[in-house]
Amino acid sequence: MIFKLYNCDVGIKVDGVAYEIPHVVEVQVEDPERNRLTRGNNPTNKVGITFKDGIREPKRWTMPFMNMTLALKTVLDSAFVDQTRLEVYAISRDDGSSKMAKNAILSNRPQQLTLDDSAESMHVSLEFESFDIDEVHKA
Amino acid sequence: MEIKLLPLKGPDTYWALQSYIKLLFGLKMLPMYMGLTIEEFFVYIEQMPADDRKKIIREAVLMVTLDRDEVNSLIKFAADKNGVPFGRENTSSLDPNEYMEIIHRVTQAIASLEPNFLTATEKKN
Numbered sequence: 001m002i003f004k005l006y007n008c009d010v011g012i013k014v015d016g017v018a019y020e021i022p023h024v025v026e027v028q029v030e031d032p033e034r035n036r037l038t039r040g041n042n043p044t045n046k047v048g049i050t051f052k053d054g055i056r057e058p059k060r061w062t063m064p065f066m067n068m069t070l071a072l073k074t075v076l077d078s079a080f081v082d083q084t085r086l087e088v089y090a091i092s093r094d095d096g097s098s099k100m101a102k103n104a105i106l107s108n109r110p111q112q113l114t115l116d117d118s119a120e121s122m123h124v125s126l127e128f129e130s131f132d133i134d135e136v137h138k139a
Numbered sequence: 140m141e142i143k144l145l146p147l148k149g150p151d152t153y154w155a156l157q158s159y160i161k162l163l164f165g166l167k168m169l170p171m172y173m174g175l176t177i178e179e180f181f182v183y184i185e186q187m188p189a190d191d192r193k194k195i196i197r198e199a200v201l202m203v204t205l206d207r208d209e210v211n212s213l214i215k216f217a218a219d220k221n222g223v224p225f226g227r228e229n230t231s232s233l234d235p236n237e238y239m240e241i242i243h244r245v246t247q248a249i250a251s252l253e254p255n256f257l258t259a260t261e262k263k264n
Contacts, residue, residue: 018232071223
């Protein structure tokens with residue numbers, strides 16, 4: 001299942017240091033885990049057997065970051081090369097509800113979306129993978 | 140919290156130095172230094188041993204309120220443990236003590252430089 005989170009602030013924790021990028025336009029979340037039904041060759045079986053599909057695949061978060069500094073991009077480049085474990089979180093700007101990906105890795109090298117970025121303001125696309133997703137809902 | 144100091148070099152050092160001088164100005168306004176003229180006060184700061192100067196700057200950091208831009212001009216000369224200079228990306232989760240510690244560390248680094256606030260003629264007068 002693929003869906004998008006809008007109107008949120010996103011943060012990345014690298015080696016215990018939190019980096020926050022306010023007002024990320026959208027975060028695309030891809031969750032391949034599914035409950036499936038199957039049955040044998042008996043068409044009168046109306047119940048079937050359940051099984052899980054897609055549990056070997058990680059959840060995937062993709063997001064474009066605007067105005068990232070070169071210093072942070074360098075840290076993320078190193079995190080990609082070293083396969084460093086990261087925490088990524090998205091917090092709703094409406095009510096503070098959040099979604100967190102723990103033990104995540106950068107699955108693609110951080111890519112600049114335009115070539116004429118300055119060192120203070122880079123537009124970068126990031127893609128993370130994680131099996132450990134947590135949600136907190138505010139009342 | 141691990142803080143790495145960055146070299147005080149480049150055009151941004153001008154703004155950092157101005158913020159540092161504002162801290163000193165703020166200190167000058169306190170009753171204990173009101174009797175000194177501004178020149179006398181700067182001579183007093185310049186001739187002070189570096190350790191005493193660091194002590195007085197610590198007081199200034201605690202007592203004088205800087206504007207947001209002035210704070211930003213100072214903290215960009217310190218970096219977190221990953222080497223990212225403190226700025227809009229990595230300061231939102233800092234508590235007040237950590238913020239003060241960063242300002243303190245950078246101003247201490249500036250205080251350990253040889254200050255040169257007055258011309259030789261002004262000093263003689």
